[in-house]
């Protein structure tokens with residue numbers, strides 16, 4: 151972000167800057183959302199095939215509670231689930247123990263587009279960016295976690311630079327364990343699907359879902375009994391012409407006034423200059439192509455988007471820049487695990503200026 155001047159950037163250290171930093175750090179924009187919704191009988195079946203027509207079958211999630219034996223037949227059509235490590239797709243049961251079906255092998259009657267989930271996810275995760283952007287879901291896999299299945303902490307590494315968030319839809323089956331922990335050790339949320347997939351009073355089957363920014367660390371705890379069946383989706387950004395929201399939230403208003411206080415102080419950047427904000431989230435960018443960042447600046451997440459919106463709304467120019475940290479081996483090691491790791495594109499940690 152810069153004021154409109156041709157002066158070179160000046161680094162300023164002051165109480166005011168520290169106050170602004172504290173303000174930005176105290177902001178809380180949602181970075182995940184969860185919910186449940188009834189599963190209608192008309193959306194209750196899952197069809198699958200193993201290879202030939204004679205190996206095909208279906209499960210119904212709405213005609214009584216599924217027995218483990220029924221699910222076992224589905225498991226037999228599955229392959230062991232892999233994950234990305236470095237540039238490779240690997241099978242490592244000490245890291246991920248689960249089964250998967252590729253999209254070519256199954257078809258679910260459950261229709262995400264008609265379920266209303268995307269509207270909720272859009273409002274929560276694109277809160278400050280929803281003026282111009284929308285999310286497009288791409289069905290990725292069906293996964294089954296049986297007794298002893300788990301997925302250790304990881305981030306979902308992007309296959310596309312448009313990857314914004316991940317969505318997990320849990321189908322109604324009896325199971326215990328298999329909680330999805332969001333944030334380190336579940337610091338953000340403990341999503342216990344086993345308690346959500348049947349209505350607490352009527353016991354009617356329900357869908358439970360969790361959506362979160364793909365760079366948020368998460369894990370699936372071991373399933374203790376039964377089977378946990380999920381549909382996973384990659385949520386991509388797509389251009390849209392949604393109307394600009396009129397109301398700015400209290401959070402945004404308070405950040406705007408903190409920024410205004412700062413820039414109206416004659417002691418701060420008296421000759422103009424630049425303010426830098428380290429981004430809170432990570433983004434799938436290819437830093438080789440500067441032009442990508444122009445587009446990327448419209449797709450910030452949560453608090454990052456909030457800071458950008460606040461700056462723009464008081465007339466400051468905002469740009470996203472990459473800062474290279476050549477010695478950041480720790481992150482390579484930590485984030486070299488996850489869904490579909492790709493070799494030449496990775497989460498970058500740009501700076502907002």
Ligand SMILES: O=C(O)CCC(=O)C(=O)O
Pocket residue numbers: 293301306318330368369370380382489
């Ligand atoms: O099943 C879940 O809750 C999350 C699965 C997951 O992290 C993934 O497929 O990448």
Ligand SMILES: [Fe+2]
Pocket residue numbers: 304305306316368489
């Ligand atoms: Fe994941």
